[in-house]
Amino acid sequence: MNVWSGEPIPNEQSTLGVGVPLKDAEMVRHRLIKSKLLLQQKKPIKTKELVFFPITDPKQIPSLLSDITFEFQQKLFSSRLEQEPIKLCLQKEFPHIKWEDISLKYDQIGEIAVLKLNSSITSQSIRQRVGELILSRSPRLKAVINKSDIVVGVKRVYPIEHLAGKRIWQSWHQEYGVFIFIDLRAYFNPRLAEEHHRVAMSVNPGERILDLFTGVGSFALHCAKKTSCDVVAIDINSYAINALKRSIKKNKLKGNINPIIGDSLNILRLQSHFDRVIINLPQVSVNYLPYGAKLLKKGGIITFYQFISKSETPETQIRHKVSKELGDVISYKEQYIKVGREVSPSRIQVNIDLQIN
Ligand SMILES: C[S@@+](CC[C@H](N)C(=O)[O-])C[C@H]1O[C@@H](n2cnc3c(N)ncnc32)[C@H](O)[C@@H]1O
Structure with missing residues (x-):
């Protein structure tokens, strides 16, 4: 439940802040920045249980944080110390x-x-100087790395170039x-956070889920x-699955995750029935649809x-692509479609949920 503590009483030095539980702080920071409500020149205050963010307009907060407990103070x-913008420093140097x-x-x-x-x-x-400047501007950062333009190989990783900070x-x-x-x-791509959240919000207790290309296991x-729920999470990259094993230990999970290092093609031969199959290998996901559909219970979701x-x-x-893969053989209903992020100047990602009958 949200807490609205009435009209705040300002004084000359104080600023209005919104306090949220520690666990939600990172997400709230992103939302405030996105909505241009965060006063970036002031530092947030952390207490034992809450983080207070300085804000510009309290009226917009109830709708922005409708799913989170918050309070105003x-x-x-x-x-923050006034620092010269990074680009200005670089232009001089x-x-x-x-x-x-x-x-x-x-x-x-x-x-x-x-x-x-x-x-x-x-x-x-x-x-390296670019890396040092970025590092100097954010106390929360320990390292700056550069990724080359291309994500390489089947494991979708990029070569890491260390620019500044800890290795x-x-x-x-x-x-x-x-x-x-x-x-x-x-x-790992932090821009998929909303999708991870959206999918999780539609999962019901007791569901059996297959996450075919799980990466570090975000879904x-x-x-x-x-x-x-019960999740089978598979990836061919052992670094990804070892990372997932650490996350399983760290989070207080209500469900169970079975992390598997291996080729998803082997799983596709299983005789098993899931409520939901997640296919996130966006170059070729559509080719996996017939196999995913066979592993679903009637009414299940891909x-x-x-x-x-x-x-x-x-x-x-x-x-058109979906109908080419499934159309003649499997009956399905589109439940959700969103034209998502641009992945290159010529390509975009589309996010879809299909119900298989
Ligand atoms: C786009 S990433 C997955 C991202 C992840 N689902 C997420 O939301 O963060 C694709 C993943 O597929 C894995 N992969 C590629 N080919 C595979 C295969 N044949 N079997 C299993 N995993 C595979 C890669 O290692 C990579 O982690």
Whole structure:
């Protein structure tokens, strides 16, 4: 239940803050940033049970945090030191580069910043300086790494170039209160957090779930955290499954996860019946649909993710592909479709749930 403690009483130094439980803090921070409600020049305050974020507009908070317990309080938030923007520093130090055209956006994976630096910056020392500056601006970071443009091989990992900070490639990451152990030698994409959460929210107690390309097990962990389901989670990459085993120990799960290192093709030959099959190998997921469908109970759900080329009508494109794979043999009903993130200038990802009859 949300707690609205009435109109806050401001004073000259204090700022209005919203307090949320520690477990929800990371998710709330992301939502506040996305909605431009976080006062970024002030530092959040952490107490034993809550984190208070300084905010701009309390009226928008109840709808933004409708699923979370929160409270308002006036607080004395300390200011962050005014620091020169990174690009300005770089422009002064390396004036021959047009920094305004270079993206320095990074994904924060636990304590690691993962950057995709433009390949035109070839100088090792400049690349390292970018890493140092990013590190100096965020006390929560321990390391900055750069990933090359291409995700390579069947395991979908990228070569790691260490730019600054500790030489680490493993870290704990949190999504919606779920702890996920990340090993950068296995695939992980923090931008899938909402999908992990969406799927878990639709799982019912007692479901049997097969997560065919589980990676570090994000779907499996979200589902087993939400309810008492049974998940078989398989991946060919041993780093991924070893990471999942650590996460299983760390989270207080309601459900059970059976982590398997192996080729999903072997599982597809099983004689077993699941309520839900998750297929997230987006280059070729659609080709696995007939096999996934055979492993489902009547009325079961296949959740899958597929890359397609950008077009005016992505839904038509993906429906055509699905019908080619399933149409004549298996009857199905589309339950959910979302044109998701852009994965390259020419490709997008589509997220779909199909009910198999
Ligand atoms: C896109 S990632 C999965 C991401 C994960 N589901 C998530 O939400 O974070 C695809 C995964 O498929 C695994 N993989 C590729 N081919 C495989 C196969 N034949 N059998 C099992 N796993 C495979 C890769 O190691 C990689 O971890």
